[in-house]
Amino acid sequence: MKTLIFEPSTENIIKCAHALKNSDLVAMPTETVYGLAANCFDEDAVEKVFKVKERPTFDPLIVHVNVNELKNTKEEFAHLMLLSKLKLIDLTKLTKPIMTQLEHLMKTFWPGPLTFVLPKSKYIPDLVTSGLSTVAIRAPNHEVAMKLIENSGYSLCAPSANRFGRISPTNAQAVFEELHDRIPFILDGGDCAVGLESTVISIDEFKITVLRPGAITKEMIQNATGLSVVERNQLGLNNKSVESPGLLENHYAPSKPLLLIKQNEIKKDLIENKIFKLNKKFHKVSLLLNNDSTLSHWKDVLVQFKIIDAFYLNVNSDHTFAAKHFFNTLRMADHSISDLIIAEQYDSDDGIAHAICDRLFKASTKI
Numbered sequence: 001m002k003t004l005i006f007e008p009s010t011e012n013i014i015k016c017a018h019a020l021k022n023s024d025l026v027a028m029p030t031e032t033v034y035g036l037a038a039n040c041f042d043e044d045a046v047e048k049v050f051k052v053k054e055r056p057t058f059d060p061l062i063v064h065v066n067v068n069e070l071k072n073t074k075e076e077f078a079h080l081m082l083l084s085k086l087k088l089i090d091l092t093k094l095t096k097p098i099m100t101q102l103e104h105l106m107k108t109f110w111p112g113p114l115t116f117v118l119p120k121s122k123y124i125p126d127l128v129t130s131g132l133s134t135v136a137i138r139a140p141n142h143e144v145a146m147k148l149i150e151n152s153g154y155s156l157c158a159p160s161a162n163r164f165g166r167i168s169p170t171n172a173q174a175v176f177e178e179l180h181d182r183i184p185f186i187l188d189g190g191d192c193a194v195g196l197e198s199t200v201i202s203i204d205e206f207k208i209t210v211l212r213p214g215a216i217t218k219e220m221i222q223n224a225t226g227l228s229v230v231e232r233n234q235l236g237l238n239n240k241s242v243e244s245p246g247l248l249e250n251h252y253a254p255s256k257p258l259l260l261i262k263q264n265e266i267k268k269d270l271i272e273n274k275i276f277k278l279n280k281k282f283h284k285v286s287l288l289l290n291n292d293s294t295l296s297h298w299k300d301v302l303v304q305f306k307i308i309d310a311f312y313l314n315v316n317s318d319h320t321f322a323a324k325h326f327f328n329t330l331r332m333a334d335h336s337i338s339d340l341i342i343a344e345q346y347d348s349d350d351g352i353a354h355a356i357c358d359r360l361f362k363a364s365t366k367i
């Protein structure tokens, strides 16, 4: 199957909406990363999503909705009512206080990079939710995604448009690299503004749990609700009862080893020892650093190796910029002729930097 990259003209969006109606898949831009979209009520299409991505079926998908029409509404629980009308959630499983908090969060952060884990309706195929009684839902803040949802007439499940475990795509070319010849259409909406996947949360009467960190931070959610917000611990790859498998280790990984080094570990013996543990001979190294200030130090430490290139994440101490370019920078390091990536620990854990640290850790080889 030849994969076409489409400009997001109205005509092309309508073409893609037709493809979705015919159980085909479309890669669409969102503000976070590109998604591989399918009609979430069409089991054949959902099955294709797992096949094309080589994704295990125990990893559930996020359903995408368009909440544009609710912009000026004063109706109580308007967002939740819409999700119920779209046959996505079971409102009877939610209590009034939780509904109040959810509605407030949706009003504050939608459309945007915040995903809610909610009680699922009986209409959603179990394949979408991996048999869980909950469904993850978000409203992407991207004109093209919104138009595609609107024109298709469906809610669209859309995991990131990469092969399972690999680097998430933040532009159309990266999607092509991951999925060409596997899907018919990619809608090209330019570079994603946020660059990291949405924050995923679940909520109960007493607290909110962040299942995956993203641009909407713990602090932002805490400020909006007054509820305590906790973060779920990292889980191991073999744990199949995971609450949110996006927390699995070894996600977002390049095709060669990536060694993550803390600032206080930039020492010759320590690093050589770690490389030794990788159990393979390496000669050519790509560096992934915060900025160029430590480059000479790294050169002193890596005398035995040929440093092929150095990539910088945080050139102007701007975490938003670093997040936006994170996956693409990782992809460039992956394309390099080097056989090993050595990455410096990201230099902040504040705000969106926390999500950068999370992705960098998950991309790293665990030794």
Ligand code: TXA
Pocket: 030, 032, 033, 034, 035, 036, 059, 060, 061, 062, 113, 115, 117, 129, 132, 134, 135, 136, 140, 158, 159, 160, 161, 196, 197, 198, 200, 211, 212, 243, 244, 245, 246, 247
């Ligand atoms: O920003 C995003 O969320 C992107 C764009 C395309 O919207 N999508 C994305 O999808 O990152 P994906 O499939 O790569 O990640 C979905 C995450 C996984 O961590 C999955 O485990 C979690 O959402 N998830 C989905 N349904 C869930 C549920 N019912 N309960 C808990 N976690 C769930």
Ligand code: MG
Pocket: 159, 160, 168
């Ligand atoms: Mg993903």
